[in-house]
Amino acid sequence: xxxxxxxxxxxxxxxxxxxxxxxxxxxxxxxxxxxxxxxxxxxxxxxxxxxxxxxxxxxxxxxxxxxxxxxxxxxxxxxxxxxxxxxxxxxxxxxxxxxxxxxxxxxxxxxxxxxxxxxxxxxxxxxxxxxxxxxxxxxxxxxxxxxxxxxxxxxxxxxxxxxxxxxxxxxxxxxxxxxxxxxxxxxxxxxxxxxxxxxxxxxxxxxxxxxxxxxxxxxxxxxxxxxxxxxxxxxxxxxxxxxxxxxxxxxxxxxxxxxxxxxxxxxxxxxxxxxxxxxxxxxxxxxxxxxxxxxxxxxxxxxxxxxxxxxxxxxxxxxxxxxxxxxxxxxxxxxxxxxxxxxxxxxxxxxxxxxxxxxxxxxxxxxxxxxxxxxxxxxxxxxxxxxxxxxxxxxxxxxxxxxxxxxxxxxxxxxxxxxxxxxxxxxxxxxxxx
Amino acid sequence: xxxxxxxxxxxxxxxxxxxxxxxxxxxxxxxxxxxxxxxxxxxxxxxxxxxxxxxxxxxxxxxxxxxxxxxxxxxxxxxxxxxxxxxxxxxxxxxxxxxxxxxxxxxxxxxxxxxxxxxxxxxxxxxxxxxxxxxxxxxxxxxxxxxxxxxxxxxxxxxxxxxxxxxxxxxxxxxxxxxxxxxxxxxxxxxxxxxxxxxxxxxxxxxxxxxxxxxxxxxxxxxxxxxxxxxxxxxxxxxxxxxxxxxxxxxxxxxxxxxxxxxxxxxxxxxxxxxxxxxxxxxxxxxxxxxxxxxxxxxxxxxxxxxxxxxxxxxxxxxxxxxxxxxxxxxxxxxxxxxxxxxxxxxxxxxxxxxxxxxxxxxxxxxxxxxxxxxxxxxxxxxxxxxxxxxxxxxxxxxxxxxxxxxxxxxxxxxxxxxxxxxxxxxxxxxxxxxxxxxxxxxxx
Ligand SMILES: Cc1cc2nc3c(=O)[nH]c(=O)nc-3n(C[C@H](O)[C@H](O)[C@H](O)COP(=O)(O)OP(=O)(O)OC[C@H]3O[C@@H](n4cnc5c(N)ncnc54)[C@H](O)[C@@H]3O)c2cc1C
Ligand SMILES: Cc1cc2nc3c(=O)[nH]c(=O)nc-3n(C[C@H](O)[C@H](O)[C@H](O)COP(=O)(O)O)c2cc1C
Ligand code: SF4
Ligand code: SF4
Ligand code: SF4
Numbered sequence: 082x083x084x085x086x087x088x089x090x091x092x093x094x095x096x097x098x099x100x101x102x103x104x105x106x107x108x109x110x111x112x113x114x115x116x117x118x119x120x121x122x123x124x125x126x127x128x129x130x131x132x133x134x135x136x137x138x139x140x141x142x143x144x145x146x147x148x149x150x151x152x153x154x155x156x157x158x159x160x161x162x163x164x165x166x167x168x169x170x171x172x173x174x175x176x177x178x179x180x181x182x183x184x185x186x187x188x189x190x191x192x193x194x195x196x197x198x199x200x201x202x203x204x205x206x207x208x209x210x211x212x213x214x215x216x217x218x219x220x221x222x223x224x225x226x227x228x229x230x231x232x233x234x235x236x237x238x239x240x241x242x243x244x245x246x247x248x249x250x251x252x253x254x255x256x257x258x259x260x261x262x263x264x265x266x267x268x269x270x271x272x273x274x275x276x277x278x279x280x281x282x283x284x285x286x287x288x289x290x291x292x293x294x295x296x297x298x299x300x301x302x303x304x305x306x307x308x309x310x311x312x313x314x315x316x317x318x319x320x321x322x323x324x325x326x327x328x329x330x331x332x333x334x335x336x337x338x339x340x341x342x343x344x345x346x347x348x349x350x351x352x353x354x355x356x357x358x359x360x361x362x363x364x365x366x367x368x369x370x371x372x373x374x375x376x377x378x379x380x381x382x383x384x385x386x387x388x389x390x391x392x393x394x395x396x397x398x399x400x401x402x403x404x405x406x407x408x409x410x411x412x413x414x415x416x417x418x419x420x421x422x423x424x425x426x427x428x429x430x431x432x433x434x435x436x437x438x439x440x441x442x443x444x445x446x447x448x449x450x451x452x453x454x455x456x457x458x459x460x461x462x463x464x465x466x467x468x469x470x471x472x473x474x475x476x477x478x479x480x481x482x483x484x485x486x487x488x489x490x491x492x493x494x495x496x497x498x499x500x501x502x503x504x505x506x507x508x509x510x511x512x513x514x515x
Numbered sequence: 516x517x518x519x520x521x522x523x524x525x526x527x528x529x530x531x532x533x534x535x536x537x538x539x540x541x542x543x544x545x546x547x548x549x550x551x552x553x554x555x556x557x558x559x560x561x562x563x564x565x566x567x568x569x570x571x572x573x574x575x576x577x578x579x580x581x582x583x584x585x586x587x588x589x590x591x592x593x594x595x596x597x598x599x600x601x602x603x604x605x606x607x608x609x610x611x612x613x614x615x616x617x618x619x620x621x622x623x624x625x626x627x628x629x630x631x632x633x634x635x636x637x638x639x640x641x642x643x644x645x646x647x648x649x650x651x652x653x654x655x656x657x658x659x660x661x662x663x664x665x666x667x668x669x670x671x672x673x674x675x676x677x678x679x680x681x682x683x684x685x686x687x688x689x690x691x692x693x694x695x696x697x698x699x700x701x702x703x704x705x706x707x708x709x710x711x712x713x714x715x716x717x718x719x720x721x722x723x724x725x726x727x728x729x730x731x732x733x734x735x736x737x738x739x740x741x742x743x744x745x746x747x748x749x750x751x752x753x754x755x756x757x758x759x760x761x762x763x764x765x766x767x768x769x770x771x772x773x774x775x776x777x778x779x780x781x782x783x784x785x786x787x788x789x790x791x792x793x794x795x796x797x798x799x800x801x802x803x804x805x806x807x808x809x810x811x812x813x814x815x816x817x818x819x820x821x822x823x824x825x826x827x828x829x830x831x832x833x834x835x836x837x838x839x840x841x842x843x844x845x846x847x848x849x850x851x852x853x854x855x856x857x858x859x860x861x862x863x864x865x866x867x868x869x870x871x872x873x874x875x876x877x878x879x880x881x882x883x884x885x886x887x888x889x890x891x892x893x894x895x896x897x898x899x900x901x902x903x904x905x906x907x908x909x910x911x912x913x914x915x916x917x918x919x920x921x922x923x924x925x926x927x928x929x930x931x932x933x934x935x936x937x938x939x940x941x942x943x944x945x946x947x948x949x950x951x952x953x954x955x956x957x958x959x960x
Binding site: 431 | 552553556557559560562563564620621623624
C-alpha cells in the first residue's frame with residue numbers, strides 16, 4: 082500500500098486527512114478519539130478572545146438537504162465558534178499535542194480585527210505546542226455581525242493586515258481560511274499571500290437557507306419561529322470548492338501557495354480530486370459529522386489503493402497534477418467532436434436519457450416500440466445530459482470521433498488540429514490563426 | 516387445549532388462537548413511513564414506464580411513487596384510485612411478480628423490483644385511514660344502470676358510472692358485497708375486514724344502491740333488467756366449480772376448495788374451523804395454493820398440492836408456489852387424481868403420474884397413494900347462471916373490446932367475460948372500461 086505520509090508547511094502527518102475546525106474538533110475528548118481513529122491532523126474548533134465565550138442558540142443549529150434514501154447531501158449550520166473558555170481549550174490542546182506528536186494540531190483563531198487582540202492570543206497559542214494557526218475569516222453567520230469571520234474575509238485589505246500581524250507575533254505556519262461568500266476568490270487569496278500567509282485553506286461554509294417550514298413559514302433550522310441564514314457544507318458544496326481551489330492554484334499571483342482543500346470531502350476520491358487541483362492536504366467536517374470518525378479508514382485505504390494503481394509513491398506526486406488542465410472556456414478545443422454511445426448490454430431501458438434529450442435537449446435519442454434506446458448521431462451534440470441522468474454508471478459513454486471522420490450532425494470533417502474560440506470565425510474578436 | 520396437528524380426521528381447533536392469529540396475520544405488513552420512503556426512493560421515474568404498461572389498470576406508477584417521495588401519499592392515492600378504484604385491494608392481492616413488478620427496470624437490472632404493490636398500499640391506506648373519498652359525482656344524467664354482481668368488476672363499473680352522474684343499482688346474489696374479495700382471496704392477503712371496509716368506502720361516492728340477496732335467474736331476469744334500466748352490466752364471476760370425476764369423489768371429506776375458503780373468510784373464530792390432518796388439494800391455480808396454505812396455517816399436519824401438469828404450466832405464480840413451500844406445503848407435479856379411497860369417508864387419494872405429449876396429457880400407469888382425510892377440489896371455476904340469450908366465447912360470455920355482449924344494452928366484464936386473466940385487477944379494469952363505454956352509449960342518446 083502506498084505510503085500516505087504527507088508534509089504540509091513542514092508539518093508531517095501520517096496521512097493528508099485533517100479534521101476541519103468544527104464540532105468534531107471542539108474538545109479533547111473528540112480529538113483524542115479522532116487521532117485514535119487515524120486522522121492525520123485536526124484544526125481545533127475556532128478559539129475566540131479571552132473572556133466570556135460566545136453563546137450558541139439552544140435550539141436546532143443544523144438543517145440538511147437529502148438525496149435518495151435520505152443520504153445527506155448538504156448541511157447548514159448556525160453554530161458559532163467555540164463556546165468554551167479559551168483557557169480550557171488551550172490546556173486541552175497542549176495535553177493532546179504532547180500525547181500525539183506525530184499528528185498535526187492547528188489552532189483556529191477568530192478575534193476582533195485589532196492588532197492588540199491578535200498580539201494577546203498568539204503567544205498563548207504558541208505555548209500549547211500547536212503546529213500552526215488557521216485564521217478563520219470565513220464564518221458567514223453570527224461572528225460576521227461582530228466584525229469578524231467573513232466580514233474580514235470579504236475585505237482583502239483586512240486579510241492582508243491581519244495576516245501580517247500574525248506573522249509578526251507568531252513564528253509557526255499561518256494558514257488563512259477563506260470564505261467562499263465572495264465574487265472572486267483570487268482576491269482574498271492574493272491578499273493572504275501578500276500578508277505573508279504560509280497557506281490558504283478553503284472553503285468555509287456558504288450562506289444558505291436549506292428549507293422553509295411550510296406550516297410555520299419559518300426558515301429551518303427554526304429558533305422559536307424565526308430562522309437565519311447559516312453556513313452550507315457537505316457533498317453539495319464540493320464542486321464550488323473545487324472550482325475556487327483551482328482558481329487559486331492556476332492564478333499566477335498565488336500559484337504555488339500551499340492550499341488545504343475543504344468542502345464536501347467524503348470519500349478518498351474527493352480527497353484525490355482536491356489534491357490533483359493543487360491541495361497539499363484536505364480537511365473534512367460534514368462527512369465525519371454524518372458518519373463518524375471511522376470514515377478515515379475508507380479515505381486512507383481508498384487513496385492508497387488508487388495511488389498504487391497509478392504508481393504514485395507519495396501524495397506529493399498527486400498534488401497539482403490536474404492544474405495544467407484547468408483552462409478558460411475560450412481555450413477549449415472546438416475541433417474535438419464526441420458522440421454519446423449507449424451500451425445496450427448495460428442499458429436497463431428506463432428511458433430517462435430519452436426523456437431528458439427529447440424534452441429538454443436535442444432530440445438525439447430514439448426509442449423503439451420495444452424500448453431500445455439509441456443515439457442519433459445526426460442530432461447528438463455530445464452535451465452529456467444523457468450520461469448524467471442515466472442510472473447505470475458507464476452505460477452511456479462519450480466516444481470521441483477520429484480526425485478525418487465526418488460528423489453526421491454538421492457534415493464537416495473532424496479536424497486533427499486544435500482550434501479554439503479565440504480564432505473561430507464566428508467570434509467578432511477573432512484573431513486569425515497563426 | 517389445542518388439538519394439535521396429528522389429531523386424526525377433520526377437526527377444529529388444531530392450533531391455539533395465538534398461533535392462528537400469528538399464522539393469519541398480514542402476508543406483507545403495511546409499510547411504515549420510513550420504509551415507504553426508502554422503497555419509493557428506488558424508483559427511477561422511467562419514461563413511458565414498462566410497469567405502467569404491465570398494470571391492467573394502467574396506473575401511473577412513476578407519478579404516484581414520486582408523489583410518495585415528495586411526501587404526498589394522499590395525492591399518490593388519488594393517482595392510483597383515478598385508474599383503479601380498488602387500488603387498495605389490488606395492492607394486497609395483485610400477483611405483482613407477474614404484473615407491474617415483473618417488468619420494473621430494477622427487477623430486470625438487479626432482480627429486485629421497486630415494491631410497487633406495497634407502495635400502492637401505503638398510499639391508499641394513508642388516504643383511507645383519513646376517511647377521505649376523493650371523488651365526487653357529476654351532475655345527474657337521469658340514466659339508470661343495473662349492475663349484476665358486486666365483485667371487483669361490478670364495483671368498479673358502478674363507481675365509475677356513479678361518478679359520471681348515472682344512478683346505479685347493484686343486484687348481488689349473496690348477502691354481502693365484494694365478490695371474491697370478500698369470499699375468495701386468501702385471508703392473509705386482506706386482513707382486518709379490509710374487503711368490507713373498502714366497499715363501504717367506495718359506496719361513499721353516492722348514487723349506488725346495493726340490493727343484496729338478489730340473484731339473476733332467481734326471480735330476476737335479464738329481460739326485466741333491460742326493461743327497467745338504461746343499461747345492464749353483468750359481472751357475475753364464475754359461480755360454478757368444475758367437477759372432479761373420479762371414483763369416490765362423493766366421499767365425506769371431499770369438497771370444493773372455494774367453499775372451504777369462503778367459510779374460512781367468513782369465520783368469526785378460526786379455531787372453530789375444522790381441517791384434516793392429511794390434506795390433498797387437486798389443482799394448480801391460485802385457489803389450490805390458497806386452500807393448501809390456509810389448511811396448513813389452520814394446523815393440518817401434511818398438505819399436498821397435486822397438479823396434473825408441470826411446474827411451468829402451473830397457474831399459480833412462482834411466488835405463490837414458493838410461498839406455499841415456505842409454509843410447509845408440498846407441491847407435486849405431473850400427478851392426476853384417479854380415485855378417492857376410504858370406507859365412507861376419504862382416507863387416501865390415488866394419483867397417477869402423467870406426461871405431456873404434444874400438449875396432450877397421458878397417464879404413465881404408475882400410481883401413488885397419499886393419505887387424505889380431506890380432499891379439496893380446485894380444478895377451476897365455471898360460468899353459472901348467465902342468461903341463455905347471451906352468446907358465449909368458449910365457456911365465458913362473449914364481449915368485444917368495449918365490453919359489449921351480443922345483446923344491445925348489455926355489457927359484461929370480470930371473470931364471467933371472455934378475455935383477460937382472472938384477476939382482481941383485470942376485473943377492475945374491465946368494469947371501469949365498460950362503464951366508460953356505457954357512459955358514451957348513454958350520452959349519445
Ligand atoms: C380462491 C381464490 C383466490 C384468488 N386469489 C387472487 C389473488 O390473490 N389475486 C388476484 O388478483 N385474483 C385472485 N383471484 C381471482 C379474483 O378473485 C377474481 O378474478 C375476481 O374476483 C373476479 O372479479 P369478478 O367481479 O369478475 O367476480 P367475483 O369476484 O367472482 O364476483 C362476482 C359476484 O357476482 C355475484 N353473483 C354471481 N352470480 C350471480 C347472479 N346470478 N346474480 C347476482 N349476483 C351474482 C357473486 O356472488 C359475486 O359477488 C382468486 C380467486 C379465487 C377463487
Ligand atoms: C457545525 C459546523 C461548525 C463549524 N464551525 C467552524 C468553526 O468554528 N471554524 C471554522 O473555521 N469553520 C467551521 N466550520 C466550517 C468547516 O470547518 C468546513 O470549512 C466546512 O464545513 C466545509 O467542509 P465540509 O464540507 O467537509 O463540512 C463549521 C462547520 C460546521 C458544519
Ligand atoms: S438512461 Fe441509461 S439505462 Fe436508461 S434507457 Fe437510457 S441508456 Fe438505458
Ligand atoms: S393494480 Fe396491481 S398490477 Fe397495477 S400497479 Fe397496482 S399492484 Fe401493480
Ligand atoms: S419500472 Fe420500476 S423504476 Fe421504472 S417507473 Fe416503474 S417502478 Fe419505477
